[in-house]
Amino acid sequence: MEKIKTVEELKAICLARQEEEKKESVSILVCGGTGCQSSDSQKIVENLQAELAERGLEDMVEVVRTGCFGFCEKGPIVKILPDNTFYTQVKPEDAQEIVESHIMNNEKVQRLLYQDPKTGEHISDSKHMDFYKKQQRVALRNCGYIDPENIKDYIGQEGYQALAKCITRMTPEEVIEEVKKSGLRGRGGAGFPTGLKWQFARGYQAEQKYVVCNADEGDPGAFMDRSILEGDPHSIVEAMAICGYAIGASEGRVYIRAEYPLAIKRLEKAIESARECGLLGEHILGTDFCFDIQISFGAGAFVCGEETALIHSMEGNRGEPTTKPPFPAESGYWGKPTNVNNVETFANVPVIFLKGADWFSSIGTEKSKGTKVFALAGKINNVGLIEVPMGTTLREVIFDIGGGIKSGKEFKAAQTGGPSGGCLTEKDLDTPIDFDSLVAKGSMMGSGGLIVMDEDDCMPSVARFYLEFTEEESCGKCTPCRVGTKRLSELLKDITQGKGTMEHIAELKRLSQVIKDTALCGLGQTAPNPVLSTLAAFEDEYIAHVNGRCPAGKCTALLKFYIDPEKCKGCTLCARNCPVNAIEGTVRNPHSILQDKCIKCGTCMDKCKFGAIVKK
């Protein structure tokens, strides 16, 4: 594409693209997010193209590989425009039927339509699906709609017009004022007001300043940022440029996990096409504003999500945090004023300038404006990526959008905020989700991972899982975190292995508080949260473990193996394989297990061909 030199040219391209879209009678959108790509969505695109070409339809029907639609549970997703038909769990071999039946004969392929689990009805338009009804897409507005590798598609959605407006019609101060007025808060976890952060960075004088995008999404079970980068990378490029203009920086850096190859590829492509079009580089749109973006790769360290650690890592060092102040706004990357925002925060910025701060702040609750993207996962029917207005209740998220708990089990807890967060339980279901209410409940918003657990999940084991994570990810710089997380994890290990005492529980509480009060950075200070919040809600479960019982039936060391005499055929296979000779019985008669000898290795259970061995 040629260089775009003025705002008028940009608007003309936008209109031309919109006209083009109107003319294209039919487009087939195929999800190209990581989840759907793992289920062969690339092959679906190829097969559709081949089927269309065979029938000479390739010029009339466009096949677009988009970013994530969000409904990962039912992926791969294929959507057909303009009638908005939503096909789920499509296989590459379905391409022929879609083209022959839907495209040529205008007959929808019934068996690929979403079936409402409650009514059994086939639903064709995603707007009518429970999963989408309560969602509002702001940060994800273009994901699953445009081709992320085609800058024209983004420009057709008024892309880069927010940047154009800022650099031609607003002063940097006005830009910051607008972001402040919108009430946007940082989506990376802590919820610091974005406009204020920009104002701090603007306030320091320096010949060079930096805008950094934190795309080091390390929270296990969270994939919001990755989906935004894969589905709408230009929105991040545009927002970083707006931020650069506001704080007076000409250089941007994206710090991204090396484990996200697809997101990296699409971001690189977006930066390259923005440069070609003159939307990055010198004198953007004929103004004096110059801005460019480079990519830095992370190397797998959770602590690098902390902004000072991230900056050290970008400088090629170990990603260890340093005390604040000085804040990065004063002294950050190479000692220069630096503004760090997370991907989702940036994704909200362009739309604030297109629709206005008032529009943005009309969504959400009093102190948390806008929407929040969650990665909904765990024991829930509809796993996926969702975006809801702040203030939506947990009940709506889990039962309306998420479709309730898998296999009809009982809801037990929802974990938000990953290893820094905590558990919400039954009694919190009607709490409106926003930054402050979650903190009040002993959890935190975090970056947006929301893991649902059912009656089969053992809470001390979940706490152990998170503590093993922070123990491994602790950078080792400060003692409370380095030693403290290890001790917490050992205490939890004892408890889940049936070696715990009441003193273990008291020590967990005491040590957690000490770590919270004394650790150097956010990682350490929040590391005890999974312990404290599960203890607050499920102390009885901890006590049950101390008394030798795991109520959820998860902790092998606390379970006993039995042989069901009804099912046992007396084949002797288990007895012959038991490594400690703990099984007795004679041929063709039911066997039994000697509990004091059994080491609970589970070999008998693996070997038994009749399912006669149970553990409880």
Add this chain to the structure above:
Amino acid sequence: MGCCSGADQEKYDELKRFIDALPTKQGELIRVLHRAQGIFGYLPREVQVFVARELEVPVSKVYGVVSFYSYFTMKPKGKYEISVCMGTACYVRGAENVLEELRKKLAIEPGETTPDGKFSLRSLRCVGACGLAPVMMVGDKVYGRVTPDMVDSILAECE
């Protein structure tokens, strides 16, 4: 570097060309290590020494960075690299049992390689395919909704 069969020399040359083409050496250590691991497959001592010399930084600093980040490895990987996602979504849907089965079948611990160099095993944090949990990968190929009894047939594909 007392090494250097012809093939190794080519790899070192490739790395050197990459380093020489960088506009600046300042702050580029992690970028260079990513490239080095891409070329060599892992980062043995000799490669770390080479990188330190080329970037004019102490070897201790290179080692400090390599050992800090989980993405960098100092051990060679197997021909087939098997990764089990241990993100929370996969964990609550039973990834532990899959890892346990692989441990038994391959008789190695996560982070190790089988003696014949065929398989290496590791656990990783969230590949982002939570809709398919639990997830395991062989190389770049993703297997979703894996149960322990699928492990045999997945391993059998690696021939």
